[in-house]
Amino acid sequence: MRSTWIFYRKEMLDMSRSFKLIWIPIVFAILGITQPIISVFMPEILEMSGGVPPEMLSLYETPSSAMVMVQVLSQYSTMGVLILVLAGMNSVSGERHGGTAELIMVRPISSFSIMIAKWFAQCTQLLIAFGFGYIASFYYTYQMIGSLSWTSGLASFGLYGLWLILAMTITLLFSTILRGAGAAFVTLAILALLSLLNSLLPTWFTWSPARLSSLAAEVLIGNTLSVSSVIICCLITVGIIVVCLLSAARLLQKRVLPN
Amino acid sequence: MSLLQVTDLKKNFGKENAVRGLTFQLEQGKCVALLGPNGAGKTTTLRMLAGLLEPSSGEIIFDEQQGVTDYRKWLGYLPQNPTFYGWMSGQEYIRFAAGLSGMEQKEIGKRTEAVLSKVGLQDAAKRRISGYSGGMKQRLGFAQALIHEPKLLILDEPVSALDPIGRREVINLLREIRQETTVLFSTHVLHDAEEICDDILVMAKGRLVEQGSLSSLREKHRQPLVIVQVEREREALLWLDSLKSKPYVIQADIKADIAELTVHDLGSARDELMREATENRIPLVRFEAGSSSLEDMFVKVVSAQ
Structure with a gap:
């Protein structure tokens, strides 16, 4: 327990010294803020670029604040996930291949403690980044476009946050097996596959973790969700996270040293 | 009194047999050199003893009298090329290592200072490790291996990568350390072994081909x-x-x-x-x-x- 805490503090120190704790939230905030700004100023932007007939401009309607928040989430689904995966891909593989793991694992700390500490540190970073970005975009949308429901905002934050945590956990798992770039590639492929299956065959994949992102969007728009499908989705996602963490710990134990 | 008892230790990597059945014991308080040409299986053996590699078969018993199973708490280990977190300062790293070994907070402060000055890093303690020279990193490696006062110190080629001055420093340091704890170190430089060791284990092709005290080996192989x-x-x-x-x-x-x-x-x-x-x-x-x-x-x- 104590060694987990020590390791967690080391991870956080690493993140703050490498400025990850600053630049990732900033990128998330920029991603989040641009969406409402672009939505509001779209007519002006089009006018400035020229060549757009005025009739078309007059047809432009500023989307509702809920729609803008949905677009923010879709930004996070691509750029946000990419940044998180790239930032986390070397978390374990860097230590294994760089040799720092060798000096850690000869001390009385279990690989499970290490993985848990890393996971919590990544979670902290993720929640700071996503929280900061989400609050910023929520605030801007609220101010520039119109009111939003606090409760649905919070619910969608929770659902989408869980999806991001899953993405981060999968990165951590593959980071134990593969080198950084390989881990990032495999993780992104898996996430893309999950999302693709979810949008192609939504009725088949009601349980899929990728449903979390569409549930988060629906909450924002104001649709009522079936409680049971939310619970199933969340439980399955949490289950996958736990399995990923346990297998990552087991794999790290087996192969501290790169072959 | 034997501190470490190794019985028929083997390690295969696929079809390749890196270590083919080692049996030996380390006496408490001795300084033992593991000699052998490159590729003899020295590093593999030390890694198994340090718990980094699982043996394919065989047994390692640490401190039989006390029945310790997870003996990592009592082990100090320095690999051939130690790597640290470059963004930490030397002092931070030692404190981190001490914490992981389960030392008390109060003790950590005192020991960190003592160990860093022992290896001669007290002036560089607050500097980032990324700015350390090769010799300084090696000395930091010694500091992290010693911080928790281990019963057994395992060193993998502690001097081969150093220049003559760094080598001298490390040899002197080893001479001090061996007063306090049991040391097992691998080397292919015979001269180093001769200078500081009591006992010698010689490995070749994954087997132990000769073992004994320095003087008895000299006697045995003396040509009349x-x-x-x-x-x-x-x-x-x-x-x-x-x-x-x-x-x-x-x-x-x-x-x-x-x-x-x-x-x-x-x-x-x-x-x-x-x-x-x-x-x-x-x-x-x-x-x-x-x-x-x-x-x-x-x-x-x-x-x-």
């Missing part, structure tokens, strides 16, 4: 050989030739002014020869009573494989 060289004077050469028929000489190989004599007993043969040479006023040029060096022993046992 005397080499005598004299001035090229008639009387001297005659005397040299007459050595053939002495009772203590088994075999004599005489080439002009040099005689190589294989003798029964080195001690008495030496006395006898010296006495005769003085009595007959023989002008000696060279007189060698053959204690073959550790290097000869090493070459002999390793190439016999």
